[in-house]
Amino acid sequence: MKRVILVVMDSLGVGELPDANLYGDVGSHTLDNTYKACGGLKIDNLEKLGFGNIEGVKYLNKVNDHIGAYGKLMERSKGKDTVTGHWEIGGVILDTPLNTYPNGFSKEIIDEFLKRVNKKGVLGNCVASGTEIIERLGDEHVKTGYPIVYTSADSVFQIAAHEDVIPLDELYNMCSIAREMLVDENVVGRVIARPFTGKNGEYKRTSNRRDYALDPFSKTMLEYLYENGKEVAAVGKIEDIYNKKGVTKAVHTKDNMDGVDATLKYMDEVKEGLIFTNLVDFDMLYGHRNDPKGYGKAIEDFDNRLQEIYSKLGKDDILMLTADHGCDPTTESTDHSREYIPILVYGENIKPINIGTRKSFTDISKTILEYFNIDNTIDGESFLKNILG
Incomplete structure (x- = not known):
């Protein structure tokens, strides 16, 4: 029985995208700038996965004997908000950004x-x-x-x-x-x-x-899994972002640690399918409030829980850690930032390799669906063959 545990570390971007100038985000690097502002981070588990080995990450330790596959992904959609990022992770690319109202509503x-x-x-x-x-x-x-x-x-x-x-x-x-x-x-x-x-x-x-939320504009990974008899357990605001489409069970959470607890609980309950978690504190409590010290502490707190997640992984389980955009707490802006997102993959059958810089967040959903042998029309490129041992 196969499971994927996909955890979105909300807003933990890893450096400005090539078009960051169009969004006012030149110089944004949520991870590196948080690290610098905190005078360092003690995140041994994330570093062991290969977080510091990702191209463009300057300050974390680079580990030769890393245990995870690692890389980063570009955003093809227009925009930098929560829905846009999560929908692209799920397989939906937006060619036109959703409306924003910088002067308030009409x-x-x-x-x-x-x-x-x-x-x-x-x-x-x-x-x-x-x-x-x-x-x-x-x-x-x-x-x-x-x-x-x-x-x-x-x-x-x-x-x-x-x-x-x-x-x-x-x-x-x-x-x-x-x-x-x-x-x-x-x-x-x-x-x-x-x-x-x-x-x-x-x-x-x-x-x-x-x-x-809106219904996603085309079929997502969640719906493909649901239609093929797999469970889709949503933790945090995932259920809301996808407007319940494809979700078989869901729980809302109070904070990051509650989100980890809920994820661990679902790992005891879900036999086959996807556990999809959003940890929102990074973004909501620290990124938007320009609080790098709080942001850094939140990363450390999550790092301290990773061994608990590892302990519940079965032989055919895959853990994926990623983000949905940036929200650099050290810039003048309190808004999201247009950044690459990390991808860290771990499991008994996962090769510890560099999967490089990917062209779209949709590569995540494409990889997950291939792992479950589900045909789909999502516009992305699976990296499953690269990472499976």
Whole structure:
């Protein structure tokens, strides 16, 4: 029985892509710049896999007797957001980027939203950090009951609300309404519910976040696996990103360590198929908040859990570690960065080789589907024959 455990270390990019200048990301290198800002990282397990051996990674130790296959992948899709990166990992390439709203949403969009949710007004309607905007507008939100609407460099429509002011069920319903609206010429990749609690300016987001995504524009690796009788267990926001398409079971998580715990639990339950995990803290808590020290600590914390994952790998299991974009915490920007993503592959039958620089994130899905002997029309190049011993 075969399994693939695919873990997305959300935003852990490994250097600017050739077109980074088009996105304002020249000089971005999430891994190297975090390493420098922290004065080094103790990540022996990741280095042993070959993380430091990836071309363009300067500061990690290069290991001659590495135990994993390693390389990096280019993004063919236009954009640098969560949905774009994950969809390409899953096999969908976007030729046109999803809409972003750097000046907030149009009056027409906001008016239609207010009409449909039966509210008199919104607060915000701007590009903002999720923690900053609830600190700034939380008191006014509690006073007026108006939802806080904001966006980012991602293709997102985010609604923040205090759980005692707009109950979760109402907030989720508002997000569902916004999801129905924001299609076609007004399309966004995700609508996100951002509930929070607290009082008197001391507000804190809760773990009751929900993402409302689009259906992927073509068939993904998840759907191919599902149609061929394999389990697809989604950890973290994976279920939301793919809008449940092809997912057989799912669990939402509170943080990275909860995500690792959920992955280990699924490794005890899933007999054949894919366990697909997103570890969001790197991006959400540290990349977007320009906190390299926190980012580095999160990498070390994940590194410390790798041996637990290894211990549950069966003879025919494959572990893949990757990312979905960059989010360099050392640059002025608090947004994602257009970067290569790493690929680290480990398992009993995996040859410890350099698979080089790949032309698309879709090579991951192409490789996984070939491992399960599933015919597909995904536009990518499998590296399975390179890595199997």
